[in-house]
Amino acid sequence: MANFKVSYQEDTALFQNLWVKSWLAIFVAAMIALPFLMSRYQLSILNEMGIAVIGALGLNLLTGYTGQISLGHGAFVAIGAYTTGLLTGALGLPFVIALPLSGLMAALLGMIVGIPSLRLKGLYLALGTLAFGFIVEYVLFHWDLTKGDMGMAVPKIGAGGFVIETERQYFFLIMSFAVLATLVAKNLARTKIGRCFVAIRDRDIAAEAMGISLAKYKIMAFAVSAFYAGIAGCLMAHYQKWIVPGNFDISLSIAYIAMIVLGGMGTILGSILGAILITGIPHGIVFLTDAFRETYPSLSGLIVDIKLGIFGIIIVLTLLFEPQGLFGIYRRIKVYWKTWPFKY
Amino acid sequence: MNQEASLQLEIADLSMSFGGIQAIRGVSFGVKKGEIYSIIGPNGAGKTTIFNCISGIYRAKTGSIRFESRELIGLKPDRIAQLGISRAFQNIALFKGMTVLDNLMSARVHLMKYGLIGAAVYLGRCLREEVQNRDEVEDVIEFLDLQPVRKSPVGSLSYGLQKRVELARALAMKPKLMLVDEPVSGMNLEEREDMARYIIDINEERDITVILIEHDMGLVMDLSDRVTVLNFGTKIAEGVPGEVSRNPGVVQAYLGEAG
Numbered sequence: 307m308a309n310f311k312v313s314y315q316e317d318t319a320l321f322q323n324l325w326v327k328s329w330l331a332i333f334v335a336a337m338i339a340l341p342f343l344m345s346r347y348q349l350s351i352l353n354e355m356g357i358a359v360i361g362a363l364g365l366n367l368l369t370g371y372t373g374q375i376s377l378g379h380g381a382f383v384a385i386g387a388y389t390t391g392l393l394t395g396a397l398g399l400p401f402v403i404a405l406p407l408s409g410l411m412a413a414l415l416g417m418i419v420g421i422p423s424l425r426l427k428g429l430y431l432a433l434g435t436l437a438f439g440f441i442v443e444y445v446l447f448h449w450d451l452t453k454g455d456m457g458m459a460v461p462k463i464g465a466g467g468f469v470i471e472t473e474r475q476y477f478f479l480i481m482s483f484a485v486l487a488t489l490v491a492k493n494l495a496r497t498k499i500g501r502c503f504v505a506i507r508d509r510d511i512a513a514e515a516m517g518i519s520l521a522k523y524k525i526m527a528f529a530v531s532a533f534y535a536g537i538a539g540c541l542m543a544h545y546q547k548w549i550v551p552g553n554f555d556i557s558l559s560i561a562y563i564a565m566i567v568l569g570g571m572g573t574i575l576g577s578i579l580g581a582i583l584i585t586g587i588p589h590g591i592v593f594l595t596d597a598f599r600e601t602y603p604s605l606s607g608l609i610v611d612i613k614l615g616i617f618g619i620i621i622v623l624t625l626l627f628e629p630q631g632l633f634g635i636y637r638r639i640k641v642y643w644k645t646w647p648f649k650y
Numbered sequence: 651m652n653q654e655a656s657l658q659l660e661i662a663d664l665s666m667s668f669g670g671i672q673a674i675r676g677v678s679f680g681v682k683k684g685e686i687y688s689i690i691g692p693n694g695a696g697k698t699t700i701f702n703c704i705s706g707i708y709r710a711k712t713g714s715i716r717f718e719s720r721e722l723i724g725l726k727p728d729r730i731a732q733l734g735i736s737r738a739f740q741n742i743a744l745f746k747g748m749t750v751l752d753n754l755m756s757a758r759v760h761l762m763k764y765g766l767i768g769a770a771v772y773l774g775r776c777l778r779e780e781v782q783n784r785d786e787v788e789d790v791i792e793f794l795d796l797q798p799v800r801k802s803p804v805g806s807l808s809y810g811l812q813k814r815v816e817l818a819r820a821l822a823m824k825p826k827l828m829l830v831d832e833p834v835s836g837m838n839l840e841e842r843e844d845m846a847r848y849i850i851d852i853n854e855e856r857d858i859t860v861i862l863i864e865h866d867m868g869l870v871m872d873l874s875d876r877v878t879v880l881n882f883g884t885k886i887a888e889g890v891p892g893e894v895s896r897n898p899g900v901v902q903a904y905l906g907e908a909g
Contacts, residue, residue: 313781314780314781314784314785314788315777315781317784318780318784490770490771493769493770493771493772494766494769494770496772497764497769497772497776497780498755498756498758498759498762498764498769498780499766499769501748501752501755501756501759502756502759504745504747504748504752504756505745505748505756507747508744508745508746508747508748509743509744509745509746511707511727511743512739512743512744512745513745513756514706514707514726514727514728514731515705515707515727515728515731515736515737515739516728516731516736516756516757516759516819516823517728517731517732517757517759517760517823518728518756518759518760519726519728520728526766530766572747
């Protein structure tokens with residue numbers, strides 16, 4: 307396909323040619339049609355994935371792009387969830403105000419957590435963020451306001467008499483935010499912000515010598531990442547209707563790490579693929595064990611253990627055979643078809 | 651007094667030590683605007699340490715470094731870079747995960763003023779500045795003949811090309827003064843001649859002062875307006891290339907004591 311560009315703006319456009327644009331049209335059409343074709347259970351899986359995509363994008367901007375390992379991403383999701391829980395529940399604020407505030411609250415704490423990153427690198431930073439995760443969990447358990455283990459009810463999303471209730475309505479809401487989050491992440495990645503992030507990851511001393519302020523952009527990376535997590539947490543809270551601190555423990559942070567590692571570090575598409583895969587695997591396993599239950603009745607008792615085991619195996623195998631994650635596979639296929647039928 | 655005023659970079663009595671090792675002691679020299687000034691000396695003489703002090707990566711213990719009569723010691727590296735001092739590193743320090751184009755664009759962050767929100771929507775000022783900076787970066791790409799590899803990831807380029815991208819990145823910063831650390835080490839003759847040509851072009855056409863560290867004596871003698879010789883952290887000679895190469899102290903430092 308002819309691909310001539312006559313301006314620099316065209317050269318950096320997100321949707322470069324007719325081919326990409328037609329795929330985009332198919333995607334949008336599918337997004338509109340799917341909720342009317344799928345069952346409630348299937349839609350609930352997609353909704354879960356949509357929220358995970360937002361969170362994974364945030365973590366990938368921080369860990370994949372900027373190279374700052376965070377084991378506390380789940381805690382930022384928790385902060386978003388509890389902020390909206392308190393704002394819409396206790397204070398009765400509408401969702402449209404609570405949503406940005408949950409993001410901003412998480413971003414503010416993200417900036418504070420980011421400060422040690424100016425001194426700490428690699429494993430030490432990972433430990434610092436891990437500690438932050440435990441602190442948040444502890445506070446949520448013991449603070450009167452958050453009601454600890456008893457959990458907290460989160461009101462439904464409503465605006466001017468209209469209340470979002472059905473799975474289908476949630477689907478449209480969550481997917482619009484997921485798409486918006488993706489577009490913003492893509493934009494950040496192709497501007498100076500994204501270049502600063504990658505520069506800091508690749509060679510921080512050279513980045514500094516090129517006039518990039520490490521302090522500013524590292525803290526910014528933490529803030530943006532936490533903002534994404536806060537938004538994901540806010541949507542998750544309203545969608546689940548009920549939140550307990552246990553939802554946001556270390557396993558959530560690790561699930562997010564798994565998403566970006568499996569999907570592809572430092573790529574937007576990787577975050578999305580990883581989020582879909584990691585959210586999808588448990589449902590896939592349930593589906594399979596259901597199918598085999600008749601023949602092997604003992605399987606259903608083991609399902610929880612099998613789930614974790616298969617999960618682990620998938621991650622180990624991916625790391626072994628495709629260290630660049632799903633994005634690596636995607637790129638290989640793309641290169642293959644670009645030159646097809648020639649070898650190179 | 652006249653001479654004082656024309657000095658763009660003035661280093662006075664600079665000393666730096668790591669633990670017990672005195673890397674540079676009491677080094678002073680001045681670089682005039684528009685000059686190609688070389689620093690030579692045997693390995694471990696403290697040449698790169700001086701660069702690291704100028705660009706703020708190390709903080710010198712004593713002495714002063716004044717750039718356009720502004721003290722640099724104590725400033726952060728990114729501030730110093732923004733004042734107009736760029737650097738091409740000796741052991742290639744490119745951003746490996748980016749293309750050549752993005753590497754050069756990332757040297758222009760201080761020239762783009764849009765903020766986070768602007769970047770998130772990629773409209774208005776952000777778009778305008780991105781396009782404009784891209785235009786100027788394309789000039790640099792053309793200047794150093796990097797057009798064919800513009801969109802290649804730097805990791806996939808040959809060593810010689812990576813060195814050239816390193817130089818291009820320093821140039822893309824739109825500096826007034828460029829610190830170039832061993833630009834031709836490990837290169838073949840042809841690549842060396844190309845590199846020499848580029849450095850002269852940068853100096854003459856773009857009117858950028860160049861401070862050069864290099865082991866290749868032929869290159870140093872051909873290019874430099876003035877040369878400083880370091881040995882064990884102290885300055886042993888300074889002057890025009892011809893003078894310096896006849897200086898007995900320099901000959902001794904390089905070739906050892908006459909038997």
